[in-house]
Amino acid sequence: MMQAKWTAGAVAKVLGAGLLLWTACPAVPALAQGTNQGTVKATTQVAQEDLKPKFGPDAVPITRATDYVRSAPAPDYWALSPYYVPQTTSASCSLASVTMMLNALRGLPGLASERLVTARDVLNRLDDDHWRAATADDGEGVSFGELITYVRRSLGAYGIDADVEVWRPRDASPATLAELRRILAENERNADDIILLAFDQGTLTGDVGVGHIAPLGAYDAATGRALVMDPDRAWYVPYWTSDARLLDAMLKPDRADPDGSGLIRIRSRRVSG
Numbered sequence: 479m480m481q482a483k484w485t486a487g488a489v490a491k492v493l494g495a496g497l498l499l500w501t502a503c504p505a506v507p508a509l510a511q512g513t514n515q516g517t518v519k520a521t522t523q524v525a526q527e528d529l530k531p532k533f534g535p536d537a538v539p540i541t542r543a544t545d546y547v548r549s550a551p552a553p554d555y556w557a558l559s560p561y562y563v564p565q566t567t568s569a570s571c572s573l574a575s576v577t578m579m580l581n582a583l584r585g586l587p588g589l590a591s592e593r594l595v596t597a598r599d600v601l602n603r604l605d606d607d608h609w610r611a612a613t614a615d616d617g618e619g620v621s622f623g624e625l626i627t628y629v630r631r632s633l634g635a636y637g638i639d640a641d642v643e644v645w646r647p648r649d650a651s652p653a654t655l656a657e658l659r660r661i662l663a664e665n666e667r668n669a670d671d672i673i674l675l676a677f678d679q680g681t682l683t684g685d686v687g688v689g690h691i692a693p694l695g696a697y698d699a700a701t702g703r704a705l706v707m708d709p710d711r712a713w714y715v716p717y718w719t720s721d722a723r724l725l726d727a728m729l730k731p732d733r734a735d736p737d738g739s740g741l742i743r744i745r746s747r748r749v750s751g
Contacts, residue, residue, distance in 0.1 A: 534684015537717040540705065546698045547705075553669035555696040555705065557582040564711030566597065569617035571691045572625050573597045573609070574709035576632050578693050579672045583638050583746050595636065603635040604628070621734035622646075622676045625691060629674065629742055639747045646740035647728050658725055661743065662697040662704060670746045675706065676739035677727035682706065682719045689732040689739070697721075 533539060540547070547555050561581035565574040580595045587594070601610050609628055612620050620628065626644055633640050645661060647654050665673050673694040680687030695705035695716055703718045719727075729738040 531684075532714075533717060534682075536684065536723045537682050537706075537719050538703075539714075540716040540718065543703075543718050546701075546703075547696060550696075550698070552666075552696045554582075554666065554672060554694065557585075557669035558672070558693055558695055558707055560586070561594070562707060562716075563597070563709065565709040567613060567615045567617065569615070569619045570597065570613035571709050572620045572628065573600060573613045575674050575691045575693050576600060576628060578707065578709070579629070579674060579744060580632060580636055580638065582669070582672050582693075583633075583640065583744065584636065600632055600635075604631055606631075619689065619734075622739040623735075625674070625676060626742060629744060633744070641745045641747065643743040643745065644740065645743065647725055647738065650725055650729060655722055655725055659699065659702070659721055661741070662694070662721060663699045665694065665743060666697045666699070672744050674742045674744070675704075675724070675728070676735075676741065677724065678730035678732065679708075679710070679727075681727035681730055682723060683714065683717070685713075687730065689734065694741070 546552060558578055561578050563574050563577055565571045574597060577595055577597045577600055580600070584595065593599070601613075606628075609620065609624075612618055612624075626642070630642055633642070645658075647658065662673070665671050674691060675694055676689070676691050678687045679685065679690035690708075690710070692709055693707045695707040697704050698718075702721045704721055704724050705716055705718050706724075707716050708714045728740050731738055
């Protein structure tokens with residue numbers, strides 16, 4: 479299955495749902511009496527797929543691992559979670575992630591007349607035909623390079639003074655992993671900076687591989703786990719994954735980004751407190 483440019487795993491799952499509906503058709507029981515053994519085997523595989531756990535071994539849903547956000551300050555998690563929104567199409571993970579980032583950096587408006595940032599507002603303010611088409615129902619999503627551009631433009635559109643740092647891993651060496659850990663640990667210190675992750679979703683969740691974008695919710699340096707605030711809300715909740723596995727997911731090539739992707743760290747120039 480050809481991967482789309484930075485779309486969510488929902489594309490593959492929708493196709494999978496279609497297969498499951500097919501197995502429920504009246505014709506399916508008759509297959510067991512037929513002579514096409516290949517068809518019977520395929521039907522059995524689909525049934526097994528239906529029983530697969532929600533998450534693979536490299537992702538732990540936050541519902542089963544709440545200790546860190548309960549005991550640690552977790553400033554990014556508490557900055558992002560009030561504004562945790564789903565992508566509204568299979569291709570709009572970039573838009574949902576940028577929307578969460580903007581709200582987290584702006585904070586809750588003080589006046590009743592002030593609106594929160596919505597995905598529709600972001601598209602209207604930027605008035606960018608390419609991003610609008612790329613994140614539509616039949617869109618192809620955006621590449622990592624395009625995401626960087628939309629992050630910068632969105633910050634300007636909302637008057638947020640921030641530095642934008644881009645990090646692309648070179649390889650899976652211990653030195654690169656150490657560099658990733660340093661970035662994640664520094665980011666965890668306060669809520670003045672937000673990281674957007676660009677990675678292969680299936681590498682983390684155990685589902686079909688597809689390029690994806692999500693904010694980093696938290697980083698527990700003691701256990702080496704990163705919390706992914708995945709906007710693919712039709713299928714997932716936030717989940718923890720190891721920093722080493724996250725690095726693997728960033729390095730995996732995609733049709734739009736054959737050299738892999740990385741992360742964007744957006745650091746507000748405001749002073750905390």
